[in-house]
Amino acid sequence: MKLVWSPETASRAFIDTIKSCHNFxxxxxxxxxxAMAAGWNAKLIVHACSAxxxxxxxxxxxxxxARxxxxxYVCxxxxxxxxxEYVKALQEAGVSPPTEIVVGEAxxxxAAVVGVDFLVVDCKRRDFARVLRFAKVNDEGAILICKNTWSRSFEKLGYCGLLPKGTRVVRSVSLPVGQGLSIIHVGSSNGAGAISTSKPSRWMKHVDERSGEEHVYRKRI
Structure with missing residues (x-):
């Protein structure tokens, strides 16, 4: 599925989530x-959560x-x-567990969820890096979210080394939301718009000091 942004759907999901979370x-x-998952019209949302x-x-x-x-929606x-522990925490909070819960290492x-459009990975998981590496994202593109990044010094690790080889990152940004949130937009795997690799090249990263926005580009050597 090709990701197409809908501000109207995003707004509705945003408002409904606020209403649903008023007790928290x-x-x-x-x-x-x-708002992001709904706005991108994600058909397969995966949440690799911690306990x-x-x-x-x-x-x-x-x-x-998902609604x-x-x-x-798969957890x-x-x-x-x-x-x-996860189900117990949800029940204590009065929240119904997801209908689909996948159990297993990264x-x-x-492997059980192929064609992911929107992936949220909690960096408090000890295997969060492997979740990113083994994720089977949609060939048309996907949004990858890493939350609680401050607990893992995520920026020092550099997400490029955590993603599968050949992944085409269109754009990324790190936000001071919660305990740190990194958002990565992965492009289509068909190579459209990709830079030719006929000449040696290497990935470069630049962070805007004012906005905190992170840009990734490939420089030919």
Whole structure:
């Protein structure tokens, strides 16, 4: 599915998420993710969450987004213990668990969800880097979100080294929302608009000091 932005759908999901999360003290992340997933009309939304209760509000937001986009929402957890803790946290918060929960380490979990349009990875997961590496994203492009990036010094790691070889990053930005949010727009895998590799080249990264926006480009040597 080709990603096409709809501001109207994004706005509706944003407002509905705020209404659904009025009992929580957490604001910012859930409604932003909900608006983005719905606005991009994501048909397969995957949430690789941690067992922490902080995943609860994100779950609400992504579930709202899936309703607005008419998509499928899948939550991926590392093991049965993580699943139990996650479901318990949701129930205690009065939130219904997702109808689809995939259990398994990164490679196994990502193999079960092919064609991901919108992926949210909690960097509090010990295998968050492997989730990114094994993600089976849509050939037409996808949005990858890394949340709680401050806990892993994500900017120092550099996301380019975490993504599968050959991934074409169209744009990325890091935001001081929640405990750090990095958003990566992955382009179509058909190579459209890609820079020719007939000459040696290397990836370069530039961060705008004023806006915090991160730009990635390829420089021919």
């Amino acid at each position: 003290k957490e604001f910012g992340v859930a409604e932003l993710l909900s 922490a209760a902080s995943s609860t509000v994100t779950t609400v937001g992504l579930a709202v987004a 607005h986009s008419g998509g499928r 991926a957890v590392a093991d049965e213990r993580s699943k139990s 490679e196994t979990a990502m």
